[in-house]
Amino acid sequence: MAVHERFAPLPESAAARPAELEEALVAAWRAEGVFESLQAARKDAPRFVFWEGPPTANGKPGIHHVFARAIKDAVCRHRTMLGRLVVRKAGWDTHGLPVELGVEKELGISGKPQIEAYGVARFNARCKESVWRYKQDWEKLSERIGYWLDYADPYVTYDDSYVESVWHLLARFHRAGLAYRGKKVLPYCGRCGTGLSSHELGQPGAYKEVLDPSVHVRFKVVGSARGESLLAWTTTPWTLPSNIALAVHPQEPYVLAKIYLPVQKGAEKGSAGTELAWIAKARAQAVLGAHEVVEERLGRELAGLSYQPLFDAEVPCVDPGAWKPDTSALHKVWTAEYVTTTDGTGIVHQAAAYGVDDWEVARRNRLPVKQAVGAEGRLVVDVAGVPAGTFFKDADEALSEDLKRRGLLFKKAKEPHSYPHCWRCDTPLFYYAAPAWYLRTSSMKQRMIELNREVRWIPPEIGSGRFGEWLENNIDWNISRDRYWGTPLPYWTCDGCDAEESIGGKDELVLKCGRLPDAFDFHKPSIDEPTWPCAKCGGTMRRTKSVLDCWFDSGAMPYAQWHWPFGAGRAKAEAQYPADFIAEGLDQTRGWFYTLHAIGTFLQSLPDAGLPPGPPYKACLVNGLVLDKDGVKMSKRLGNIVDPWQAVSEHGADAVRWYLLSSGATHLPKRFDPAGILEVRRKHFGTLVNSWKFFSDYARLGKGFDPARPAPIHERPEIDRWLASRTQSTIAEVRARMDDYDLAGACRALEQFVGDDLSNWYIRRNRARFWKGEWTADRDACFHTLHDALRAAALLMAPLAPFLSEAIWLRIAPGAGSVHAQLLPEPRAELLDHELEGAMRLVVRLVEMGRALRERAKLGIRQPLRAIHVRASDARALELLRTGFAAEQVLGELNIKAIGSLAADDGAVCSLKAKANFRVLGKKVGGLMKSVAATIDALPAEAAARLRSGVAVPIEVEGRTIELAPEDVEIRVETSGAFDVETDGRLVVWLDADLDEELLGEGLARELNSRVNALRKESGLGVEDRIALHLEADGARLAVALQRHAALIQAETMAASLGALASAPAGATRCRLDFGPEGRVEVAFKKLG
RNA sequence: GGGGCAGUAGCCUAAUCUGGUUCUUGGCAGUCGGCUUAUAUCCGACGUAUUGCGGGUUCAAAUCCCGUCUGCCCUACCA
Incomplete structure (x- = not known):
């Protein structure tokens, strides 16, 4: 690293424009390859394994990324300074719907048909390219904030080698019987021919207020002598032909009511006769009006009733995949907790293919799934005179008419409600069971929960709460997406007999289908070309059309980043597994944290995977969201987005990092307030810069000072031994906090050390020693002491504030290389002096009280006073204050000539008063607490004195005698007012204010x-x-x-x-x-x- | 709709898990004063809080329980 003259001053701009100094360091680090040579030097050191979560480069990095990166960088630098090799491989998440949507927008097209028309190959090429749009932004910002990462050799999720590793993983899932084909009910656009993600459903304008039919329908109970029926309600009559069941709430009461059958227009009500119908008791009045109850039963007592389907059309069934349908379960009443009685009839028509809740009921009860409306949103069969091919929305009216003719329609109305539409083409969406591939993660649930207990979560409640509960409610992982730009699923199926095969790598594919074309690419569309004859039936094996959920990509990074298990990748991945540490935002709980955990847990179960037991990551630090200064989420719309570049160039990366790391709890939402950064800059960094200025100014003048020849510690004055001790305690504390991932705690300890101890006490009290008179042992001592303190501060701050610490380090130890390549110092026990530190704490308290007394007496600090008097109630404190050191500090700081008296507190100056210790006494006396407290309050000072000396005192309370032990009370000192006295309860201080x-x-x-x-x-x-x-x-x-x-x-x-x-x-x-x-x-x- | 987190002065924040008396801690901003030729800090004094609201448990509630309101996050989206 750049060699400065020893103790050179920092640039003038270091405090006012920190960005200048930082940018120079960024350039120097880059020019001299500091990171690279540090990594090379640690080549054979024991590893601290860190995994970088991959960001998507098709969006700009924001301030929240600076936050997460500051955390990751601080931990990695700390471990490096403990002598470990921390591999910091960058990664890019390159697949996924957001990328596709971006390209669609760019091309001015939308929807699958238009993508197909444009050409999948061209489309994917655009996607691949678009991913790198903001690569520079990311790299530059990372470098600028000091986040060291190996960007030369990143992992990229679209790379062939990455995809091949993912294929291997997916094939292993399949061969273990944990990958299966099923259906997934999802919002679907018939026109675009695709399902929509929830993210797309969240687009503005997706939900619109529309007028939909609202129909009450009678389902006739089979085998009822009384002619009962079940009254159900729906706003989607087009799903009625696909009805498979009715659902009731198990604990809800239902009534069998007498209803008047619908009549032709003009006919008299009741002329068509009456019938008995079941309806939820809570809904009967609203739906039926005045009615006669024949019978009442709980929902679960209705379960099992069979009814006649409304239509006799032959509606095709689809294979749900996740269960084997049981046809005997069809057209019966089942119970479901989700049924409510706030609207409708409390009896819910079930069409599993078109509703998520319905699907769940069908899955639990192994119901067959009927699907009268196909993927294009059109009827696939003729139903009651409505021809196949009718658009689902248009079938509502015709079907209702038919039901009305047959007297099954009880009531019909129009009702306004919000309904989702395709954000691209405005077509009303419908829920549709589309084919999908699943991973049976629910079968590994127990194991995942067990392994999660071994993860050190910071904070712990994320692991037990949010993440733990997510695991407890684990459902199978839908990994397929009907899109184009993603890792293709390596699953081939036979178009004849439905046989399945999984392919775990390129070589396996070649074995199946012979040579691959030269320009072969592991993406659509070329991956869809290879086919081969089915071994069972001679049909053709074709690849599943879908691509992979890109969360799987990122969860596969521990393996795929090294091309595990192929070639040299196996050993590389094993050396970097498991992770000692990962850190990302709270929003990754169900994202990356989960996918890493799920895939890792699966691989554990494979004996030949060669991975050590335990969870894939050992420690996970979670940070909260970054909000604006008013606690509002940042969004483009509100224009409250903080530009990280602006913050960094104005305040410097050190201050921004320090602010983010030190304020508030890491995991809670963080308000980003520039005023807070300014404060950090002024108080912490400003003080440090000034301390350096002070030291360097005089150290360069003091020719006698040589840091290599330290003055023996026992020959230095106490004040020096005190700072030396504080230096060592700070080293111990910061190391412990950093080891424990308590970055905020480390920041606090350093703020206190630099601001209070080093600067505002040591330098301020000892200024004169640095410049006064000849070069003496005493003068030498203060230089060594301050030098060592600043040196320790630079080393300890290096992981947290990498720039200023480097700048100081390069001037304190020229030629020793970067501060980041140093080893953190160990606390030196021989320099620790707890007594001195304790005495200094007392001194500070006395000084504060002394200043308060001066203030009240209107005696400025420049006016010397004759004496200060001190009474202490604690023998140990008295002893510490008797040292010459303490006296010297107090007198010097307060400008007082002498200690007038220093003695045990006899209660003569202030009166002693006993106060009940509620915590202790409450347990003893319980209900008497109030009167006991009052009695203690009234105790004479003499009794309080006895208690303080350790003697028990009996008291009378409501006729009972209670023996008060010393620990039952707190003794306080109260001022009497004869002359001005200050007390903190343990020390009593007054001044001799007579002036001659x-x-x-x-x-x-x-x-x-x-x-x-x-x-x-x-x-x-x-x-x-x-x-x-x-x-x-x-x-x-x-x-x-x-x-x-x-x-x-x-x-x-x-x-x-x-x-x-x-x-x-x-x-x-x-x-x-x-x-x-x-x-x-x-x-x-x-x-x- | 479900789950989670939070609500303490003009603003932020500690104490909440494990109830105690600490007339609720610390800071920011404000006013006044003090120290200091390191000009960055620091120190002292001065307000403002029925701890979101309403109940309950208890000798005792910011803390535990129930309800309710508000904000945020995750997740799902309803017949």
Whole structure:
């Protein structure tokens, strides 16, 4: 890596325009092949296996991709810095409907007929090409945000080798008996001749308000002496010829009511006689009006009743595939939980071919499936005088007429409701059972659930909740899509006898059909050409027309990315299996996370697959969606999309990454607020940049400093040993959090270390040591201490903020290579000092209280005070505060001359008060809690003191004596108000606020220093510039102060000389400072040299 | 329709699993003050919350239970 002068300053723009520094690093990393050589160096190291989920490159990357990539990058970099080889192979998801739709739009065509007319070969060629439209965007953005990925050798799901591996997997499923042909009920467009995905159904305008028939129909019960019928309701009369059953709710009450049969127009109601009909009790009033109930039964008691079909047409049955139909189950009443009584009659007509719920009822009860309307949306047989070929919507009227003539139509009306239409051609859709291939994943359900228990989910509730429940309700996986651009299913079927064969690779295909043409391609249409004679019947084996669900493609990546199990791919895949870690968005739970899990679980069961036991991935970190700053989902329509490029170029990738990783819980929806990034930049990165500036400025001046020769730790002052200890604790904490995938926790620990400890305490308190006087051991010590802290910060931050950490690292260890190639330091136990850290926490508390006291007393920090008094209720705290270190820190920070007194709290200054500890006492006294608490509240201070010293105290409550143990109460300290006291409950602090002339004078001198220094700065003087200072006081006390503290003033203002105003040279900066009631000081100074 | 997650000040957020008294934590933005020639931060003081709403369990509910409303996510789409 680029070699800088040791301790070189960061570029001026590092804080204001971080993008400049980052872009330079991106270029340097690329030019020097840092990632590649790091990977080469780790070649033989133990692996940490990471799998990259493939994005589709036919859309631009968004800010949520930056989020997921920041997570993945941070974890991978961390593991690399632990010495592991982390293979980071890029991948592209290239198949699927969204790609096809994009191309259709581009070509200005729509629907399958038009694609066929355009030519499938040309169409697929366009698809293949279109996938790479945004490849550059992805690669550039990834590089820019520091997401290291091997883009030179990505896996691409349309590659022949990838497809061949997928074929192998699909053939294994088939040969294991886990792939079968069935039907799937899906929304279908008769005109386009294709099923629509739910995604297409979600297109705007798909659902339209239409007026549909609403008919009540009577189904006559077979073998009823009383002439009963079942009253059913439907809005799709065209499905009635395909009726196979009626469904009732098992727990719902139904009534047998007397109804008047329909009459011809003009005839008197009831003249056609009456009949008995079943209807849900809850619907009887609404449907029948006034009626007479003959009998009442629960739904499940109706189950099994047989009825006469409405039409006698010979309606063809289709093979459902998923079950063997039982014809004796036909035309009976079955129960189904989904039946409601909010509308209709509570008796639902079942046409399995045209409804998903109906299909489910048929599957459970092994019903045959009748299908009177075919794929084109037209009747396939003559029904009741309606000729075959009639469009389904047009059959409604004619069929209703027929039923009316035969007296089976009880009621007819038109009802408005929303109905789906094809978003391309506006044709009303119908639900249709289309042929499909399934994987019998439900047979592996138990195994999948067991393996899922071994997955470390972050957060855990995704694994047990969303994902676990999805597995519990697992249904077979429909893997076929009636489209063009996808992995072709490697399943051939015989057009004569229905035999099936699966093909697990190119060689197998060649064996079957002889030589393949030179220009052969593993996609449609050329893949549909090879055929061969059926071994059983001599018919022709042809490939199933469909292509594969592209989710299978992505779930196959652990194997297919290496061309497993062919050739060298076998070993490569085994070396990268299982994954130690994957991470994607929550929306992948039922997508990639599931498909990986399902395919992996299946392969486990194959003895010859050679894969180790256990789940395919061991840890899965899930991130939530990224919303806009108001919590609204980002969408083009609302125009609230955050452009990742804009955010990154404005704030820098480090700040964007840090913001995304550190704010809120990873898995919850995240609001993306630019103000938050700005805060991260200012507080964290700004502070770090400034800390480096401070260190580098002085380290380059301090010629005596050599980081290779550290000052022995025990010879350094306590404040240094404290920061050294904090450095080590931070190393330990950040490592532990990163190991545990708690990226936000690691960020927090680093923010605290850099912002609070390193910068705002250590540097601030020790500034003078860095520049004052000769090169001494003490001066050497502070450089080493700060150097080591900054070095650790750079290393620890590297996985999270790869740029700034690199920039600092290259200046702290020139020639050592990239920070990302380093090993993370181990915490050094010999530098840890818990006592010192504890003492410092107490110091901080005391200082805070001291400042509060000063505030109230209106005593600015520049006014020295005589003494501070401390009482501590905890012996351990007292001991820590007695160290010279603690005293020195408190006094220095608060500008106080001495510790006036430091003693155990005797309750004399503040009164002790006991408060009930509800958590403990509640269990003991239960219902008496309220009175017990009141009694404790009223306890005298003397009793509280006894309790605090560990003695039990009996109390009387409602006639009962209760022995109060020390752990039953909390002792608090309350201020009495005699003089101003501050307490946090454990420490009591007050100030000696008496000021004498001496203190007042010093205060004035310090005030003057501050004002003069402000003037120096205003007039553009540098820190090291020396001045000639001339002063004249107007005010007695001021005059004395100037005289007495002349040396201090000279030292603090870098004044080489101090003289009277009268002797000020020409051209000196002059100013009159107002000290209120104390008077004024005339100042003149001039830069020397 | 089914399943899940969430609702705490003007805004964000902790505490919710495992109930406790912590007059609800921290931050942002606001006002006032302090420290500091590292100008990036930092420190102190000052509001505003019947913890979405309504019930219940309990000595005790932000927390557990029931209902309800709102938002989001996933999934399905109804005779």
